[in-house]
Amino acid sequence: MSTIASDIDLKEKIVRAFEQTPDRKNVQRTEAIQHFQKLGLPGNKTEEYRFTPITKALEKNFSFNQSSPIETKIKSIDQFLIPNLEANIIVFINGTYSPDFSKIISPESEIKISDLRKAVNQNEAPIYFEKYLQTSVDPFTALNSSLWQDGVFIQVPAKTKVSKSVIVLHINDAETEQSIAHTRLLVVMEEESELTLIERSASTGSNNIFHTFAEEIVVKEKASLDYVKIQNDEGKLHQVANSMIHQSNNSKLNTFTLTMNGSLIRNNFSIAIDGENCESHFHGLYLLNGNTLADNHTVVDHLKPNSFSNELYKGVMDGNSKGVFNGKIFVRPYAQKTNAFQSNRNILLTDTAAINTKPQLEIWADDVKCSHGCTSGQLDEEALFYLRSRGISLNEAKAMLLYAFALDTLEAIKDPILKTYLDSLISKRLNKF
Amino acid sequence: MLSVKNLKAKIGEKQILNGIDLQVKAGEVHAIMGPNGSGKSTLASVLAGREDYEVTEGEVLFEGKNLLELEPNERACEGIFLAFQYPVEIPGVSTVNFMKTALNKIREYRGQPSLDAVAFLQLMKEKMKLVEIDQSLLSRSLNEGFSGGEKKRNEIFQMAMLEPKLSILDETDSGLDIDALRIVANGVNKLRSKNNATIVVTHYQRLLEYIVPDYVHVLYKGKIVKSGGKELAMELEAKGYDWIKNELALA
Numbered sequence: 084m085s086t087i088a089s090d091i092d093l094k095e096k097i098v099r100a101f102e103q104t105p106d107r108k109n110v111q112r113t114e115a116i117q118h119f120q121k122l123g124l125p126g127n128k129t130e131e132y133r134f135t136p137i138t139k140a141l142e143k144n145f146s147f148n149q150s151s152p153i154e155t156k157i158k159s160i161d162q163f164l165i166p167n168l169e170a171n172i173i174v175f176i177n178g179t180y181s182p183d184f185s186k187i188i189s190p191e192s193e194i195k196i197s198d199l200r201k202a203v204n205q206n207e208a209p210i211y212f213e214k215y216l217q218t219s220v221d222p223f224t225a226l227n228s229s230l231w232q233d234g235v236f237i238q239v240p241a242k243t244k245v246s247k248s249v250i251v252l253h254i255n256d257a258e259t260e261q262s263i264a265h266t267r268l269l270v271v272m273e274e275e276s277e278l279t280l281i282e283r284s285a286s287t288g289s290n291n292i293f294h295t296f297a298e299e300i301v302v303k304e305k306a307s308l309d310y311v312k313i314q315n316d317e318g319k320l321h322q323v324a325n326s327m328i329h330q331s332n333n334s335k336l337n338t339f340t341l342t343m344n345g346s347l348i349r350n351n352f353s354i355a356i357d358g359e360n361c362e363s364h365f366h367g368l369y370l371l372n373g374n375t376l377a378d379n380h381t382v383v384d385h386l387k388p389n390s391f392s393n394e395l396y397k398g399v400m401d402g403n404s405k406g407v408f409n410g411k412i413f414v415r416p417y418a419q420k421t422n423a424f425q426s427n428r429n430i431l432l433t434d435t436a437a438i439n440t441k442p443q444l445e446i447w448a449d450d451v452k453c454s455h456g457c458t459s460g461q462l463d464e465e466a467l468f469y470l471r472s473r474g475i476s477l478n479e480a481k482a483m484l485l486y487a488f489a490l491d492t493l494e495a496i497k498d499p500i501l502k503t504y505l506d507s508l509i510s511k512r513l514n515k516f
Numbered sequence: 517m518l519s520v521k522n523l524k525a526k527i528g529e530k531q532i533l534n535g536i537d538l539q540v541k542a543g544e545v546h547a548i549m550g551p552n553g554s555g556k557s558t559l560a561s562v563l564a565g566r567e568d569y570e571v572t573e574g575e576v577l578f579e580g581k582n583l584l585e586l587e588p589n590e591r592a593c594e595g596i597f598l599a600f601q602y603p604v605e606i607p608g609v610s611t612v613n614f615m616k617t618a619l620n621k622i623r624e625y626r627g628q629p630s631l632d633a634v635a636f637l638q639l640m641k642e643k644m645k646l647v648e649i650d651q652s653l654l655s656r657s658l659n660e661g662f663s664g665g666e667k668k669r670n671e672i673f674q675m676a677m678l679e680p681k682l683s684i685l686d687e688t689d690s691g692l693d694i695d696a697l698r699i700v701a702n703g704v705n706k707l708r709s710k711n712n713a714t715i716v717v718t719h720y721q722r723l724l725e726y727i728v729p730d731y732v733h734v735l736y737k738g739k740i741v742k743s744g745g746k747e748l749a750m751e752l753e754a755k756g757y758d759w760i761k762n763e764l765a766l767a
Contacts, residue, residue, distance in 0.1 A: 469604040472564050473618035473674065474592035474625070483617070487608025487657075 093138065094124055096147040101229050111203075115218040115228035122222040131221075132349075134407045134439045135378040140321055140347050144291040145261055153177050155256040160184050163252055163285040168500045170248040170281070171196065177255055178232040178264025178294070184252075194245045194278070199234030199269055209236060211271055216299045216327040221351055223323040227265045227297040234267030237280075239306075241273035248279040248498060257318055258288035268298040272306040279309040279498055284345075286318030291346075296324035304358065307335040309497060312350075314377075315343040315508060323349045332358035332387075337495035341505060342369040342377040343512055353382035356418075359389045364495040367396040370512045371404035371436075378407035383425075385418040388448075394425040397492050399485055399513070400436035408440040412455070416447040423451070429459035430488060485513045517542050517713050518563075518682055523574035524738075525562050532558045534738035535574065540682065543710040547724055547749060548717045550735035551757040556717045557601060559735070560686040563715075564598035565591050578682070592618075593625035595681030599671040599688050606658040611670060614658055615640070615677050622678060643676040647703040665696030672703040683707075684715045689723035701726030721753035734760055 101107060101116045124141070125132035132138075155176050164172070173196065174184035180198065187196055202209055218228045239245055255262040272278055280300075286292055302308050310328070322345065330336055342348050354363055369377045383392045398406040408427045429438040442455040462484055470480035489509055496502045518540040525533040532555045540546055550556050562569050563576065565588035576583040578594060586594065606614075619639075620630045631639065644651060647669045659667050668688055675683055685704065689697055704727050708714065716727055724732075724746065732748040733740045736757075741764060742748065752759070 463604075466604045466606050468566055468588060469600065469606070470614070470618075471588040472592055472598050472600075473614070473678065474589050474622040475618055476589050476621070477587070479617070479621075480589075483609055483614075484606070487606065490608055 093142050093147070094120065097226065097230075100147050104230065111213060112229045115225050118218045119222055119225035119229060122219075122225055124222055131380065134405070135347065135349055135376060137321065137323065137347060137349060141293065144319075144321070145263065145293055147263070153256060153260065153262060156258060157254060157256055157287060160252065160254065163254060163283065165250065165281070165501065165504050168248065168250075168498075168504065170250045173235050173249065173251045175233060175251070175253045175264070175266050177262050178266050180233040180235065189245055189247050192240070193243055194249070195238040195240070196249075197236045197238075199236040199267055200232075202236050209269060209271070211299060211301050212269055214299070215301070215329045215355060216297055216325060221325055223295050223351075224297055224325040227267065227295040227325070231265040231267045231297065234269065237268075237270040239270075239272045239276040239278050242275045243273075244277040245279070248281055248501065250281045250283065253282075253284045253294065255284070255286040255292040255294060255316075255318065255320070256288060257286055257290035257292050259290070261291045262286070262293070264292070264294045266294070266296055268296070268300070270300040272300075272302050272308060274303050275305040276303075277307045279311075279501070281311045281313065281501065283313040284316040284320060284322065286316050286320060289319065292316075292318055292320045292322075294320060294322045296322065296326065298324065298326040300326070300328045302328060302330045302334045302336060304331045305333045306331075308337070309495075310336070310338045311496065311501065311505070312338075312340040313505070313508070314341060314345060314348055317344045320345040321347045323351070325351045326353070328354045330354065330356050330358055330361045330363065333360045334358060335361070336363040336365075337497070338365050339492065339496055339505070340367040340379065341508065342367070342371070342379075343508065345375055345377070348375070348377045349380070350378065351380045353384065354392070355384045355386060356390045356392060357386045359387050361387075361390040363390070363392040365392060365394040366492045366495055368489055368492040368509070369396075369398040369406050370489065370509065371398070371406060372401040374403050376405045376407070380407075380409045382411045382413070383423060385412070385414045385421045385423060388417065388419040388421065390418070391422045392424070395492055396427045397489060398427075398429045398438060399432065399489065400429065400438055401432040403433075403435045405436065406438045406440075408438070408457070409443065410441070410455070411443045412445070412453065414446040414448050414451050414453065419448045419450045421448060421451040421453070423453045425455040427457040428488070429457075430462060430485065431459060432461070482514045486510060489513065517579060519577040521575050523559075523562065523576060524572045525558060525569045526572055527558070527569050531572075532569070532738050533562065536735075536738070536740060538733065538740065540713050540715065542681075542713055544731065545708070545714045545716065545727065545729045547729035547732045548715060548735055549719070549721075549732060549749065549752060551761075552719065554735045555738040556719075556735050557686055558738075560598060560684045560715070560717050563684055564588060564596060589621070590625075592678070592680075593622050597675050597678055597680035597683045599668075599675060599683065599685045601687040601690060603659050603667040603671055605660045605662075607660050609658050610656060611654040611658050611673075612640070615654075615674060618674075619677055640677065643673060646676050646706055647672045648699050649673050664691035665693065668692055668696065668700050669703070672700050676703065676707055680712065682713050682715070684717065686717045687719065688716070689718055689720065697723065698726060721749045724749045736760055736764065
């Protein structure tokens with residue numbers, strides 16, 4: 084029973100921390116903390132977090148007592164950027180927006196990037212704020228919605244292609260003490276707009292980091308979004324990201340989540356396909372080692388007929404790492420002629436690595452094409468022998484097979500510089516095996 | 517070139533090879549024939565270094581080196597090539613890239629410089645003609661969705677690229693129609709020289725009409741029970757394997 088008792092302690096600590104903040108009187112935040120109190124932190128019996136002991140990790144590694152903001156010593160962000168990629172850069176350090184490091188190069192006629200906190204505080208909260216990502220479902224959305232420090236609000240006008248990508252860079256400075264950050268993202272893409280959005284976490288120092296994200300992205304009619312998350316923070320990052328993308332008629336979406344490092348990475352990633360003739364490629368790749376735990380909980384919700392979704396998540400687990408995949412697909416009664424595919428494939432390289440994978444399909448319409456499959460296993464011995472019998476060493480043969488296994492998750496990425504960069508991260512990791 | 521003495525091997529608890537003796541010299545073609553389950557493919561696999569098998573006794577020398585101590589890739593670099601009975605499909609790896617990597621590994625082992633892209637393509641085009649294989653096939657994922665004939669031609673193409681000293685063809689005729697068989701055999705024959713040797717493992721005499729052996733060995737219950745010239749293959753075809761079995765039973 085001790086676990087439950089300390090759960091309450093941690094929950095109370097967080098609520099008390101909220102009561103110390105200057106935002107405590109904000110209506111939306113107050114409502115969110117009430118939801119958080121009601122939902123509580125997930126214990127080991129909570130189905131949605133059964134394989135991911137986030138609460139234990141938080142209890143063990145973090146103090147939630149209010150402390151003064153951390154003075155960062157970060158002087159340059161160059162090492163965290165993507166080489167050769169000319170992009171708009173939005174930087175958060177320990178959850179606080181950094182105007183000094185951020186750099187917007189696209190004209191305002193192409194993209195409007197503003198301070199979400201300001202927009203919300205001026206009592207003219209954007210209409211899509213907390214519209215599709217509700218605070219009553221996941222405790223970490225509720226937690227973020229009550230405690231969020233800063234956020235960015237991105238608007239892309241109709242019929243506009245944003246020619247330069249947008250990178251949202253989250254840096255946690257954990258040199259001197261733990262870092263706790265809660266940040267938000269709201270993106271509204273108007274009709275027929277196009278955008279490539281990249282998000283990356285990085286850190287310095289070896290203290291613990293807890294970061295929650297709440298992200299809402301609205302993709303209106305005929306708009307097209309490429310969304311890439313790069314999760315290769317080598318620090319002690321514990322993160323819970325709640326991301327929700329809402330698609331309207333004829334919109335296109337490519338997502339790619341690459342997870343390579345971190346202590347505990349939880350992605351709750353949902354796509355609501357609320358339009359006809361939409362196309363969604365929902366890809367992920369987790370290449371884990373050490374003690375990293377990466378948990379992808381995904382939802383594809385087909386609400387309207389005639390749309391297509393293809394979810395492909397792949398993982399390679401080495402060392403003592405653990406992967407978790409949960410893929411929910413809903414096809415609502417009205418969503419006839421839906422094509423929805425899901426595949427989750429895993430390779431375990433050691434006896435101590437693990438994967439828990441679970442597809443969950445709920446199909447209410449009768450005229451649909453849906454398929455799903457999940458596999459987990461070792462590298463194919465016969466294929467390894469075949470490569471070796473042609474002069475390729477065991478380690479190189481393994482690297483070749485793993486790279487070939489991983490590569491198709493990158494297919495949907497269009498920007499060649501970004502693709503080359505992701506490819507280099509993947510190659511480098513796999514050649515190490 | 518190859519000297520096999522009293523080779524015994526097992527898989528799990530099952531003894532499959534019970535003392536094989538075989539001498540192969542440069543320039544020779546040896547056929548290993550035998551009924552199903554006699555150990556033909558096991559012999560091919562043991563020579564190539566497949567780890568499922570445990571060698572319990574005997575020795576294998578290849579150009580004076582102890583082959584059994586070498587990793588499969590080292591054996592390939594030394595000049596051994598196994599054409600697989602069931603070539604493996606490998607999604608995401610094209611034959612072209614695979615061959616480029618393999619060839620340069622072997623060249624590196626032999627102290628030769630890597631081939632650049634131009635030289636590699638030139639070599640590839642030349643070797644493609646040997647087995648009448650199309651470049652578009654080689655740009656695709658290795659063996660994925662290939663027909664039986666295409667897979668076997670790809671094996672011989674790889675053999676042509678890597679220029680081994682000793683080629684072991686494991687049931688290369690299985691699953692081939694007569695045209696594909698002719699193309700494959702033709703490729704093998706063109707690659708024959710006084711410096712290399714070939715071991716043809718087959719159940720039927722059919723392939724040996726096209727690849728004419730210097731020696732024929734009959735394998736039965738993990739031992740070579742009869743050796744002779746190419747006429748032995750004809751005799752086997754005419755009389756069947758029961759003839760050997762009966763002869764052994766009488767002896």
